[in-house]
Amino acid sequence: MHGRVKVRTTAEQEELKKIERAKKVVQYRAGIDLIFKKRKEGIWDDEIFLMSEQMVLKNPDIYTLWNVRREAFGGIKWSQEDYVEQLKKELILTEHCLRANPKSYSVWHQRCWVNDHLPEPDWATELSLCAKCLNLDERNFHCWDYRQYVVKKAGIPEDEEFKFSTTKIETNFSNYSSWHYRSLILPKMFPDENGELPIREDKHIEELDLVMNATFTDPNDTSAWFYQRWLLNTRSTSNKTVWGIRMNEARIVIAFNKEVSLNKSNTQLKVDENLIDTEFRSCNAKNYTSVWIATFPENGVNLKRNSVVEVLHDGVDYQLNWSLNDQAWAYKSELPCNQEHNVKHLSTQLENYKQLAEIEPDNKWALLTGIILMKNIDAVKYHATILNDLDTLIRIDKKRSQYYKDLRSKYVIEFMIRHIFADKGIECEISQIVLPCMNLTTLWMERYMSFMEQINLAGNQLGDSLQKLCALQSCVKLSLSSNGIKSLQRFPTLESLRFLSLRDNKLSSLDEILDLVKRNNLTELDIRDNPVSNATDILTQLTMISPELKVFLTSQPGSNIDSSS
Incomplete structure (x- = not known):
């Protein structure tokens, strides 16, 4: 029939696509072969720049081509003025590529490299680019990472970035990247001197209120809940790295409050002021662990009941005493303890999350947050309730049941160990x-x-x-x-x-x-x-x-x- 547009069948369309793909493959291989040939022969010219530019515009994720372009920058003999001009053109190229793929690792890395080589980078323009990208996709963590790079290089005050993250969160609570960015800024602005809280105590209270508002606004969104987990991550502290030491004529065992690496430069054993040549090995063959052992050769250490035995670790001297019951020299310190912080405020939050759990009984986050709050407030008082709530989580969130079982095991063991040491x-x-x-x-x-x-x-x-x-x-x-x-x-x-x-x-x-x-x-x-x-x-x-x-x-x-x- 004349005058009618021919409608191609599915088979015809697929055949045309196949021909087009084959044509692109041929062009790609020809371009790659040419670039690699010039690279191998050390021929750095405008053609290699032009060819690689055409290819990265079509596919920005071919990181090898970006490597070639960086090599070409060093291989071509430009004047300083031409070199700077070419770097600025490279910024334009990366911006075009980001429009095609705003989450390309290779392109963001190339942009960092260009700015590192520019004598006077325009950081205001870079911040503006970040703002545009984050307006399009506020969860683009590649852009958030690049923003950290720009902020550090430009010397932008942390309080400005804090305000920026606050603005993004207030615009949309469901912004995981912004919450994460906030967790990187706050410890620098408001560090906790004792190292027990993620941030200073007064700021800690403010952030708990902010994140509670977010979790109540949308209880099923995970972004704010993850940030809250970070806030509630208190640390057990001890002013001593070594928890305990036991030594007899055959060997010495040292238990630390954290995972450490031992060597002859940071750990020495002395008996009656004599330095003992000791080769420590970790209990699990790893470089960092919490229990280390050294075995003595036969007749290698001359020990008496009244011997003065000491271990020097990282400049701290630990004196061992003879234990009649153990028939060994021993040292032991207190278990690291969780200091009480913001108990009144945490208790108020606990009551609020209990109400949320009653309103939404299948919301795992409300239950889990309540468990962490109870542990931070008084792990002994709430021990039975914590275990009961964990059993509930195992039942309602079966996909993560093993995680809850392991968490329950940790709480049970910690409770028992602390009870034993506190009792005796x-x-x-x-x-x-x-x-x-x-x-x-x-x-x-x-x-x-x-x-x-x-x-x-x-x-x-x-x-x-x-x-x-x-x-x-x-x-x-x-x-x-x-x-x-x-x-x-x-x-x-x-x-x-x-x-x-x-x-x-x-x-x-x-x-x-x-x-x-x-x-x-x-x-x-x-x-x-x-x-x-x-x-x-x-x-x-x-x-x-x-x-x-x-x-x-x-x-x-x-x-x-x-x-x-």
Whole structure:
């Protein structure tokens, strides 16, 4: 029919697109080949600039082309005036590319590079560009990062950026990037001198009120809730890095309040004013950890009951005293504690979030925030309520149930450890901890168990936390019965361990059992009620490795490693 526009079929359209794509691929390969050829031969000219410019305009994310352009800037012999002019043109090019893709890592990086090489960058223009980009997409974190770069280079006062972030938040509470930007600015403007709060106490109160207003405005938006988590992240503090030390003629174990790195330059051992050559190793083979051990050679250290033993770490001298009960030299300090801050204000916030949780019972954020508030106000008083609310979160937010289970485990362990030390006091030697059937899914604060000799963790779910047992360097008797353990590959080597119960787990690998016995100097091993206990010749193979080892394979009257002694 004449006079009618032909409507192409889907097949025809796809064929045309295919031809167009093939044409672009040919052009791209030809351009890349030319650029790489010139680069290899060291030919830096206008053609390589023009060709790479055409290609980045079509696809700004080819970072290799930006690398070539930076190399070309150094390869072409320009006058200073021409060099500056070309850099300004590069800024125009990157701006065009940002219009095509405002979230291109390569383009933002190129813009930083250009400004670093300009003798007099126009920072006002750069701030204006940031404002335009953030007006188009206020969550463009690439632009927020670039703004930090510009602010630092231009020397813009932090209070101006604080006002800028406030304006963005007031415009839209659901601006995660602006909340995050605020968390970077405030600690610089209002630092907490004690290091216990993220920011100074009076400003902390103001920010809590601001973020509460945001969370009540839209309880289902996550942006403000994340910022609030940062605000409520108080730190346990101690004026001492070292928590405890135990030393005998064979070795020394040091437990720290935080993860540290030890070497001969920052840590020395002295006995009667004599420096002892000591090679410390971490309990988990990592460079930074909280428990470090050093083993002495036979007859390597001459110790007497009245010896003066001291450890010098980072310029602080820790004096060890002889412990008759432990038959060892020991040092121990108080557990780090959470200082009370803004308790009255936090209590008011807690009441408000309880009301929000009643209005929206399925809102996980209101419940979780209430838990954190209770822990910051009085973890002992609210302990039962905290655990009950965590159980509720496990039920209503199944996708994150494991996170809540781990959080619950941490709170339970911390509560028990603090209770034990508070009850017996710092001067009393605490030789055991009993944590059976508490639904623990992870270990926590294990550094404070490093001097305990008997540890009962039976009836939990610690199969995925075996690697954390490495801190238990003084443990002689350990029960991991009924923990759903399927593998022992991550079970550490514990030099003091003699009695180990792995009863009623899901162990099936004989090789893992044999390896465990090879690495640990056990005298009793209970592997009853495991599939591996039925393995052929298991007792024979274990006896060949450790003839004195007593192994429990089947139930025997009166035999139970789990029982406390």
